Amino acid sequence: GAGVSQTPSNKVTEKGKYVELRCDPISGHTALYWYRQSLGQGPEFLIYFQGTGAADDSGLPNDRFFAVRPEGSVSTLKIQRTERGDSAVYLCASSPPRGEQFFGPGTRLTVL
Amino acid sequence: DQQVKQNSPSLSVQEGRISILNCDYTNSMFDYFLWYKKYPAEGPTFLISISSIKDKNEDGRFTVFLNKSAKHLSLHIVPSQPGDSAVYFCAASGTSGTYKYIFGTGTRLKVLA
Numbered sequence: 001g002a003g004v005s006q007t008p009s010n011k012v013t014e015k016g017k018y019v020e021l022r023c024d025p026i027s028g029h030t031a032l033y034w035y036r037q038s039l040g041q042g043p044e045f046l047i048y049f050q051g052t053g054a055a056d057d058s059g060l061p062n063d064r065f066f067a068v069r070p071e072g073s074v075s076t077l078k079i080q081r082t083e084r085g086d087s088a089v090y091l092c093a094s095s096p097p098r099g100e101q102f103f104g105p106g107t108r109l110t111v112l
Numbered sequence: 113d114q115q116v117k118q119n120s121p122s123l124s125v126q127e128g129r130i131s132i133l134n135c136d137y138t139n140s141m142f143d144y145f146l147w148y149k150k151y152p153a154e155g156p157t158f159l160i161s162i163s164s165i166k167d168k169n170e171d172g173r174f175t176v177f178l179n180k181s182a183k184h185l186s187l188h189i190v191p192s193q194p195g196d197s198a199v200y201f202c203a204a205s206g207t208s209g210t211y212k213y214i215f216g217t218g219t220r221l222k223v224l225a
Contacts, residue, residue, distance in 0.1 A: 004155070031211060042116075042201050042215030043156065056212065091155055100146065101213065103155030 002026065004104035006092050012110045013082055021077040021107045025094030032075050033101060034067055035091040043091055043103075049075060082111045115139050116204050118216035126224050131189040133219050135202030138183065143206035146213065147176060147187045150199045160187070164206075192223045 005024040013019050025032050031050055035043035045059040049069045057067070064082075069075040079086055089108050093101035117136045125131045133147075143164040148156035162169040162176045162185070169176050175188045189196055199220045203213040 033211065035215075040217065042203075042217050043213070044215070045212050048211050059212075093155075095211075100158045100161060101211075102158065103148075105153065105155045 004092055004094055004102055006090075006104040006107050008107060009105065010108045010110075012112065014112050015082060015084060017082050017111075019079050019082055019109065021079075021090050021109070023075045023077070023092030023094075023104060025073065025075070025092070026102055029094035029096055029102075030072070031095045031097070031101075032069060033093040033095075034075070034077050035093065035103075037089045037091055037106070039088075046077075079109075082109075084111050087111045113138070114217075115142075116202055116214050116216040118200075118202055118219050120219050121217070122220040122222070124222045124224060125192045127194060128191045131187075131192045131196065131221055131223065133187040133189075133200050133202075133221065135185045135187075135216055136183060137185075137204050139204070139206075139214075140183065141206055142204040142214075144204070145176070145178060145185050146203045146205075147174075148201045148203060148215075149196075150201060150218070156201055159200075189221075192221075194223050194225050197221055197223050 007022045034046040037043045047067050048056045052072045064080045067077045089106040091106045093103045095101045146161040147159040149159050150156045160174050178185045199218045201218045202216040
């Protein structure tokens, strides 16, 4: 079956620009997560959705970061006024209730 | 402060031998632990997990051991195969609900043919 998909796979942008990263979870998975992985580090939790609502957004680094999941399926991570320090691989994962998280391939964001 | 630590950034093992990857954690409230494997340009793939009520879980060639008193877990792969070459991440959860995984920095395993 289809896994978690993320688009684009790579995104290069200039400092100060706005970007949107998309995640398509596994069909039927009610939970969706965003993580960020910087070079040499493990994935770092950003936000967790249960259905349409953000159940925990405590990992978002500041108010330039925002994520939505309007219909309880696809999610978009939005970053405003990008900074060079935002460069990382952004990973999305989904899970069934009480199940392990399945990760997508990630979007590599480069801010010049 | 790193709550989950993988102190060995890399490990090389001969094919057919045992690979042992280690992970330490500092938060005694963690009660669920996982290992993920990651190939280049792919997302992490779930490998095996263990609940804090157990001290061992086995799945084929992969066994995870948990020592709660030492706050230490290890992943054993035996026999190691070249296809096992990847970065292995240890993760823990529990204090904030099972959804919030705290990952270590990873260990790059290279299995030599």
